[in-house]
Amino acid sequence: MTTFKLTLAYDGTDFVGWQRQASGTSIQGLLEDALRELDGRDVTVTGAGRTDAGVHALAQVAACSLERTIDAATVARALNARLPPEVRVLASAQAPEAFHPRFDARGKTYRYRIWNAAVISPFEHRYAWHLSDPLDVRAMAEAARLLEGRHDFAAFQATGSDVKTTVREIGSSCVTSVTPAPSGEASAGRLVMYEVTGDGFLRHMVRTIAGTLVEVGRGRRPAAWAGEVLESRDRGLAGQTAPAAGLFLASVRY
Amino acid sequence: MTTFKLTLAYDGTDFVGWQRQASGTSIQGLLEDALRELDGRDVTVTGAGRTDAGVHALAQVAACSLERTIDAATVARALNARLPPEVRVLASAQAPEAFHPRFDARGKTYRYRIWNAAVISPFEHRYAWHLSDPLDVRAMAEAARLLEGRHDFAAFQATGSDVKTTVREIGSSCVTSVTPAPSGEASAGRLVMYEVTGDGFLRHMVRTIAGTLVEVGRGRRPAAWAGEVLESRDRGLAGQTAPAAGLFLASVRY
Numbered sequence: 113m114t115t116f117k118l119t120l121a122y123d124g125t126d127f128v129g130w131q132r133q134a135s136g137t138s139i140q141g142l143l144e145d146a147l148r149e150l151d152g153r154d155v156t157v158t159g160a161g162r163t164d165a166g167v168h169a170l171a172q173v174a175a176c177s178l179e180r181t182i183d184a185a186t187v188a189r190a191l192n193a194r195l196p197p198e199v200r201v202l203a204s205a206q207a208p209e210a211f212h213p214r215f216d217a218r219g220k221t222y223r224y225r226i227w228n229a230a231v232i233s234p235f236e237h238r239y240a241w242h243l244s245d246p247l248d249v250r251a252m253a254e255a256a257r258l259l260e261g262r263h264d265f266a267a268f269q270a271t272g273s274d275v276k277t278t279v280r281e282i283g284s285s286c287v288t289s290v291t292p293a294p295s296g297e298a299s300a301g302r303l304v305m306y307e308v309t310g311d312g313f314l315r316h317m318v319r320t321i322a323g324t325l326v327e328v329g330r331g332r333r334p335a336a337w338a339g340e341v342l343e344s345r346d347r348g349l350a351g352q353t354a355p356a357a358g359l360f361l362a363s364v365r366y
Numbered sequence: 367m368t369t370f371k372l373t374l375a376y377d378g379t380d381f382v383g384w385q386r387q388a389s390g391t392s393i394q395g396l397l398e399d400a401l402r403e404l405d406g407r408d409v410t411v412t413g414a415g416r417t418d419a420g421v422h423a424l425a426q427v428a429a430c431s432l433e434r435t436i437d438a439a440t441v442a443r444a445l446n447a448r449l450p451p452e453v454r455v456l457a458s459a460q461a462p463e464a465f466h467p468r469f470d471a472r473g474k475t476y477r478y479r480i481w482n483a484a485v486i487s488p489f490e491h492r493y494a495w496h497l498s499d500p501l502d503v504r505a506m507a508e509a510a511r512l513l514e515g516r517h518d519f520a521a522f523q524a525t526g527s528d529v530k531t532t533v534r535e536i537g538s539s540c541v542t543s544v545t546p547a548p549s550g551e552a553s554a555g556r557l558v559m560y561e562v563t564g565d566g567f568l569r570h571m572v573r574t575i576a577g578t579l580v581e582v583g584r585g586r587r588p589a590a591w592a593g594e595v596l597e598s599r600d601r602g603l604a605g606q607t608a609p610a611a612g613l614f615l616a617s618v619r620y
Binding site for chain 1: 375376377422442446451452453454455456485486487488489491493
């Protein structure tokens with residue numbers, strides 16, 4: 113048996129998420145189906161982050177063990193030949209047998225994209241949350257910074273979650289904005305990006321933080337309110353869960 | 367009757383092209399259907415460029431005349447409410463009654479995108495031609511410049527076309543490349559872009575030029591060969607018609 117570490121990118125728009133479900137197409141399911149063909153037996157794939165339906169990945173990390181003698185580059189090529197273009201293996205490497213993408217991860221970075229303009233580009237609607245009212249990016253950035261450090265993030269967890277601890281360490285939590293190069297008079301869009309790095313994330317945590325930051329950006333709440341929500345540990349006080357389309361698992365650190 | 371100039375962006379992937387066809391969904395058809403609802407009568411929409419199936423637009427220009435008294439901003443909002451997210455009205459303005467998007471256009475700019483890397487990103491496969499063999503961008507740029515000026519472009523026209531003249535004036539014809547910001551260790555892609563501005567274009571002209579430049583980029587032909595193809599006026603000598611997915615109508619100049 114040889115264990116492989118796979119680095120994957122996917123457009124999550126048309127999938128039920130990373131994890132195999134009773135119905136619908138999952139990224140894990142697509143990989144396991146392709147690997148079964150390749151290895152001639154059932155293969156289990158584990159991932160670093162269980163991205164939800166509609167969430168994308170720039171560099172998700174997964175692992176699988178194969179019986180067949182095969183080199184890492186061939187695994188990547190064979191998978192890409194079998195997978196739909198919405199899922200790509202960007203890199204493949206041999207890994208220690210005990211390698212576990214989630215338990216071994218030291219940290220992850222997520223990115224949340226907001227398209228802030230009157231009209232959303234047809235090339236962005238699958239990959240961003242469209243908000244037409246102007247956002248106060250400076251206030252959002254100030255609010256985002258209040259979440260850095262080791263905290264109990266219960267207020268930003270999906271209701272009904274059941275985890276041992278809701279304490280997580282957030283290394284950086286930043287909001288930036290970019291005005292893309294103009295492609296004609298008519299493009300007056302602005303991309304607002306939230307990027308967060310942490311040792312782990314609760315279910316819906318990044319999307320709930322994004323929804324909370326948008327409350328601040330819209331001027332409905334002051335930046336300091338994000339700190340109050342955090343301290344409250346009460347999901348009822350946080351902003352809405354931002355749409356899945358804007359969320360990207362950007363990288364996993366080992 | 368009031369005439370409106372509309373600036374449109376669309377993701378052409380799932381459409382049969384700009385022009386209404388006997389079957390399939392066209393951009394023109396979507397606009398005319400939405401305007402019929404808005405104006406309570408049949409409305410004809412004309413466009414600056416008849417983009418083919420799968421070709422995209424960043425700023426296509428179209429015109430329509432409405433009987434209803436309505437301001438330009440409301441036309442844009444009403445259309446965007448009725449159109450699918452793959453088609454967006456970016457701007458709308460009142461125009462002289464005689465305004466014709468195609469005949470009045472002084473020039474157009476097209477962009478052709480090539481993703482040059484072993485693996486194509488799932489976020490690029492709808493918007494670029496994937497070529498994994500390394501391209502000689504400098505040679506492609508040299509070949510592209512040979513097409514600038516007033517020439518007979520018959521060699522780059524789709525076979526079976528029937529136009530009065532195949533002479534066109536190309537103001538600029540440039541190849542550039544960009545290495546996108548790294549999003550993790552695994553992204554080693556390079557975007558090669560061909561941008562061409564001219565007073566008019568023949569059917570499949572930009573895609574046939576792109577296919578010809580790629581022959582040069584792959585090292586199968588020297589840069590000077592592009593000039594020989596041009597002079598031959600023989601479609602049989604040019605490169606392949608590059609895939610529609612990589613082509614964008616970038617802007618129209620009046």
